[in-house]
Amino acid sequence: MVDYHVHPDFSHDAEGSIGEFCARAVEIGLDEICFTTHYEPDPARSDIEHVRVNGRMQPVASDWPDAYFAAIQAARVKFPGLVVLAGVEVGYDPGLVGTISDFLSRHPFDFVLGAVHSLDSICLTSKDELERFKTEFLRRGPEAVAERYFHDVRSAAGSQLFDCLAHLDIYRKYIQPLFDSRFTQTANSLLPSVLKFVAESGTGIEVNTSALRRGNAEPYPESRILKLAKDAGVQVFTTGSDSHRPADLGKGLDVAAQMLEGLGVEPARFRNRRAGNLV
Ligand SMILES: [Zn+2]
Ligand SMILES: [Zn+2]
Numbered sequence: 001m002v003d004y005h006v007h008p009d010f011s012h013d014a015e016g017s018i019g020e021f022c023a024r025a026v027e028i029g030l031d032e033i034c035f036t037t038h039y040e041p042d043p044a045r046s047d048i049e050h051v052r053v054n055g056r057m058q059p060v061a062s063d064w065p066d067a068y069f070a071a072i073q074a075a076r077v078k079f080p081g082l083v084v085l086a087g088v089e090v091g092y093d094p095g096l097v098g099t100i101s102d103f104l105s106r107h108p109f110d111f112v113l114g115a116v117h118s119l120d121s122i123c124l125t126s127k128d129e130l131e132r133f134k135t136e137f138l139r140r141g142p143e144a145v146a147e148r149y150f151h152d153v154r155s156a157a158g159s160q161l162f163d164c165l166a167h168l169d170i171y172r173k174y175i176q177p178l179f180d181s182r183f184t185q186t187a188n189s190l191l192p193s194v195l196k197f198v199a200e201s202g203t204g205i206e207v208n209t210s211a212l213r214r215g216n217a218e219p220y221p222e223s224r225i226l227k228l229a230k231d232a233g234v235q236v237f238t239t240g241s242d243s244h245r246p247a248d249l250g251k252g253l254d255v256a257a258q259m260l261e262g263l264g265v266e267p268a269r270f271r272n273r274r275a276g277n278l279v
Pocket of ligand 1: 117
C-alpha cells in the first residue's frame with residue numbers, strides 16, 4: 001500500500017512529526033509514504049495560512065522547505081525499509097500561477113497535488129469559514145457556484161503545474177448541502193468535459209479516503225466520477241488518506257485500491273514528479 005496524501009506537523013492544521021508518521025507507516029506495513037504539506041500561497045489568506053517549523057508558525061512564503069526536505073532526508077536514513085517521498089499539496093487559484101510555478105521550480109518535489117480549496121480567497125473545505133462562504137456565494141446561486149468551482153479545477157489542470165488533482169468532488173463536504181439539486185445537476189453536466197480536459201492535460205486524479213472517516217460511503221471523488229475520469233482518458237490515479245495525524249495514516253486505502261482495481265488500474269507511484277510502476 002502507498003499513501004500519497006499525508007500532512008505532518010509542517011501543516012499548521014496537523015499533528016505528528018515526519019518521524020512519527022514514518023514509524024506508523026512501518027507499523028501498518030506501508031511501502032511508500034508521500035508527505036504533502038499544505039502550500040497555500042494566496043496573499044489574501046496570509047493571516048490564516050502558515051507552515052509550522054519546529055513548533056513555530058512561519059509565513060507560507062518563508063524558507064520552510066529547507067527544514068522540510070531536511071526532515072524527510074533524516075527519515076529516509078532512519079527508516080531505510082520505507083520509501084519516503086517529498087510532496088506538497090498546493091492550494092490553487094488561477095491568479096497564483098506565477099507564484100506556484102516559481103515555488104515548484106525551486107524545490108525538488110517527488111509529487112505535487114493541486115487542490116481547489118478556496119474560491120475568491122474563501123475556503124470551501126473549512127467549517128470555520130462556512131458562514132463567510134454562505135455570505136459571499138449563496139446569492140450567486142447553485143449553477144454559478146458549481147460552474148466557478150469547475151472553472152478553477154479546469155484551470156488547475158490546464159496550468160500543468162500538478163501531477164494530480166486532489167479530492168475532486170470535495171464540494172460534497174460543505175458546499176453541495178448548501179444548495180438544492182441544481183448544484184449536483186450542474187456539476188454532473190460539467191464533469192465529462194472537465195475530465196476530458198484533465199485527461200488531455202496529462203494530470204492525474206487522486207482517490208482521497210478522508211471522506212470515509214467522515215461517514216461517507218465513498219471517497220473523494222465518488223466511484224461514479226472515478227469511472228468517468230477513467231473513461232475520459234485519465235491515466236494516473238493516486239491514493240491518499242489525507243491524514244492530519246499518525247492515527248489516520250493509511251485509513252481506507254484498501255477501499256481506494258479496490259475501486260481502482262475495478263477500473264483496471266493500480267495506484268500510481270511517483271519519483272521526481274514522474275509516475276511509474278517502480279517498486
Ligand atoms: Zn486538500
Ligand atoms: Zn490535504
